Amino acid sequence: MNLASTYSVFFNTDAPDDHNSSLHLCTNNGGENNENCLPIYWENLSVHAMIKKDRWLRSSITTRKLLLNKVEGYIPPCSLVAIMGPSGAGKSTLMAALANKLPAQIELEGRAKIGSLSVRNFESHNFGYMYQHDLFCGSLTVKEHLHFMAKLKLDRRTTDKNLKARVSAVIEELGLGQCANTRIGTGGENGKTTLSGGERKIVSFATELLTDPSFLFCDEPTTGLDSYSAQKVIKVMQRLVSDERKTVICIIHQPSTELLNAFNQLILVADGRIAYSGPPNKAISFFESVGYRCPDNYNSADFIMKILSDSNESVNIVCDEFAASKHAEIVKNAITNEIYFDTSSLSVLRNHLSPFWPVKLYHLTGRYFLEKVRNPTIDIHRFLQKVGIAIMVGLCYLGTVQQTQVGIQSVQGVFFMLITENFFTPMYSVMNQLPTQLPLFRREYTSSLYDAPAFYIANILSFIPTLIIEPTVYTTIVYCMAGMQTDLYGYFLTVIITILVMAVSTSCGYMFNNIFGSLSLALTFVQPFDNVIMILSGIFVNLRSVPWFLHWIVKISWFELGFEALTILHWQNVTYIACSEDPDVPCLMDGSEVLDKYEFKVANLMPHIYTMIWLYVGFHAVSFVCFVTRARLNKLS
Ligand SMILES: Nc1ncnc2c1ncn2[C@@H]1O[C@H](COP(=O)(O)OP(=O)(O)OP(=O)(O)O)[C@@H](O)[C@H]1O
Numbered sequence: 039m040n041l042a043s044t045y046s047v048f049f050n051t052d053a054p055d056d057h058n059s060s061l062h063l064c065t066n067n068g069g070e071n072n073e074n075c076l077p078i079y080w081e082n083l084s085v086h087a088m089i090k091k092d093r094w095l096r097s098s099i100t101t102r103k104l105l106l107n108k109v110e111g112y113i114p115p116c117s118l119v120a121i122m123g124p125s126g127a128g129k130s131t132l133m134a135a136l137a138n139k140l141p142a143q144i145e146l147e148g149r150a151k152i153g154s155l156s157v158r159n160f161e162s163h164n165f166g167y168m169y170q171h172d173l174f175c176g177s178l179t180v181k182e183h184l185h186f187m188a189k190l191k192l193d194r195r196t197t198d199k200n201l202k203a204r205v206s207a208v209i210e211e212l213g214l215g216q217c218a219n220t221r222i223g224t225g226g227e228n229g230k231t232t233l234s235g236g237e238r239k240i241v242s243f244a245t246e247l248l249t250d251p252s253f254l255f256c257d258e259p260t261t262g263l264d265s266y267s268a269q270k271v272i273k274v275m276q277r278l279v280s281d282e283r284k285t286v287i288c289i290i291h292q293p294s295t296e297l298l299n300a301f302n303q304l305i306l307v308a309d310g311r312i313a314y315s316g317p318p319n320k321a322i323s324f325f326e327s328v329g330y331r332c333p334d335n336y337n338s339a340d341f342i343m344k345i346l347s348d349s350n351e352s353v354n355i356v357c358d359e360f361a362a363s364k365h366a367e368i369v370k371n372a373i374t375n376e377i378y379f380d381t382s383s384l385s386v387l388r389n390h391l392s393p394f395w396p397v398k399l400y401h402l403t404g405r406y407f408l409e410k411v412r413n414p415t416i417d418i419h420r421f422l423q424k425v426g427i428a429i430m431v432g433l434c435y436l437g438t439v440q441q442t443q444v445g446i447q448s449v450q451g452v453f454f455m456l457i458t459e460n461f462f463t464p465m466y467s468v469m470n471q472l473p474t475q476l477p478l479f480r481r482e483y484t485s486s487l488y489d490a491p492a493f494y495i496a497n498i499l500s501f502i503p504t505l506i507i508e509p510t511v512y513t514t515i516v517y518c519m520a521g522m523q524t525d526l527y528g529y530f531l532t533v534i535i536t537i538l539v540m541a542v543s544t545s546c547g548y549m550f551n552n553i554f555g556s557l558s559l560a561l562t563f564v565q566p567f568d569n570v571i572m573i574l575s576g577i578f579v580n581l582r583s584v585p586w587f588l589h590w591i592v593k594i595s596w597f598e599l600g601f602e603a604l605t606i607l608h609w610q611n612v613t614y615i616a617c618s619e620d621p622d623v624p625c626l627m628d629g630s631e632v633l634d635k636y637e638f639k640v641a642n643l644m645p646h647i648y649t650m651i652w653l654y655v656g657f658h659a660v661s662f663v664c665f666v667t668r669a670r671l672n673k674l675s
Pocket residue numbers: 087088089103105123124125126127128129130131132141143144170
């Protein structure tokens with residue numbers, strides 16, 4: 039017997055006609071004509087959150103918080119389902135359990151199946167999952183965002199023409215044409231130049247439609263939308279169910295009676311239990327049978343929410359009564375007599391060919407690059423600040439750089455400023471930036487859009503232009519204004535050295551962030567480390583007098599490496615320095631005496647440059663391993 043069709047009779051009798059007929063068509067075929075039209079059901083489903091009270095005493099103080107308490111339910115194939123309940127009731131948890139999207143620290147017991155397969159057998163591309171809180175790369179326009187998502191989500195065999203057509207179709211279907219070229223924004227800006235909160239919701243929904251998934255889970259898709267837009271979204275969902283045989287499950291808050299009745303099935307969740315499951319228009323009579331009568335002219339959804347939010351006692355009464363009701367019996371019967379589908383032919387399980395890794399890396403790098411170029415708070419403000427500082431520093435050294443005893447101090451001062459400016463600011467800047475990118479990374483990583491190495495490498499690649507432009511501009515301004523006397527080779531190598539100093543500093547920032555896993559902890563440790571690196575640069579202490587156990591730090595102090603390299607570069611060919619007329623002022627006769635004073639050796643120039651390259655690679659390698667490990671263990675905070 040085809041239980042799916044039997045069950046749909048109970049659940050769809052009063053659904054809108056066009057919708058209803060398609061559902062019957064679908065269920066009567068029992069999935070034969072439409073292989074992806076499958077029921078979803080769950081039984082004895084309990085979900086616990088594992089809460090660690092003290093991260094240092096791990097296992098001893100782990101508590102389990104019950105989020106869902108042995109719930110069961112059945113969603114017929116190709117249904118439009120609404121999940122409702124008070125805040126914190128467990129709606130998102132239930133939906134995440136059905137879509138195999140529960141986070142790692144959540145424990146799931148019981149069965150949740152689609153057709154005859156556990157939901158765990160389904161990969162993320164089988165589901166569209168619209169989160170309650172949208173997250174975007176705000177600098178992209180709607181079209182760019184959808185194009186980027188399509189490039190990463192669609193099967194690699196999709197031609198460019200089809201991909202563009204898909205993006206255009208989704209834009210048209212959801213009425214996003216007017217804002218297709220508007221930047222999405224982060225939600226905090228003046229709404230004139232970016233999308234409104236409601237439009238962002240629709241873009242979020244559009245993103246999930248791109249892959250044409252068989253099962254669409256939407257956490258509060260209508261929240262924040264005006265009633266017209268909400269109706270429009272629900273209409274699209276109805277069409278997906280009726281014309282395209284999809285199953286759409288939504289969490290909704292405060293729907294109008296009209297909106298609520300557009301759904302085939304209503305599931306009420308309260309306090310981690312099921313308070314009702316059945317046709318929306320039968321919910322009120324169920325509540326009446328339990329002793330809660332909805333006053334005339336009262337919005338039925340508001341009434342239901344009032345009862346379920348009232349007290350634990352009323353929630354328990356409703357849930358107990360539901361468990362003993364005919365509605366629960368129908369659910370039980372449907373689950374007991376579950377249909378065994380031949381899953382071998384399911385197209386949802388057929389091999390989806392994800393885009394090649396380099397293709398993902400290419401698009402991801404492009405997105406981060408656009409983000410940097412378009413988001414002034416990321417790089418442009420810092421760049422302008424750097425130009426300003428360069429001019430100020432240049433003014434301070436204007437006319438002071440000469441081949442005299444006094445000029446030696448100025449030259450060394452210029453080098454100190456070149457190193458300092460490319461040492462501290464870039465390091466702290468990347469340390470602060472990385473955590474801001476993590477929420478979007480976590481969301482996209484758990485959706486299997488790309489992996490942690492792709493994110494990390496894309497981040498580094500997109501930073502390369504900044505890494506070259508910033509030190510080059512800064513060094514050039516200071517060099518010209520201070521009047522450094524050098525040839526083109528000297529200038530070129532000076533720029534390379536400052537670029538390397540900045541590169542090592544940023545890689546060190548990444549490394550500390552990823553070793554410690556939290557910005558505050560990383561900052562606590564990086565500051566003393568920085569200071570030691572700077573003190574051991576040869577400027578503040580003679581390197582000969584440094585205690586033996588700190589020699590290894592001198593060897594990796596890129597402050598020292600950079601400063602020494604610049605000093606050698608400048609002084610190695612200076613054959614004459616004028617002495618002061620004052621006999622009390624010590625006289626360094628030529629460049630080699632200047633180098634001797636600092637204990638710097640000409641032969642160290644190129645080795646120091648190579649060491650900085652190795653430090654850059656080494657710091658990033660450590661950082662990369664820590665980042666990828668943390669991502670896999672779900673420990674990125
Ligand atoms: N990872 C977690 N760790 C601990 N508690 C959690 C976790 N996830 C959810 N919870 C708790 O589980 C309960 C149910 O959360 P859930 O997000 O499912 O509620 P909801 O019904 O969707 O609420 P809302 O309508 O406010 O989004 C809440 O009390 C929440 O604090």
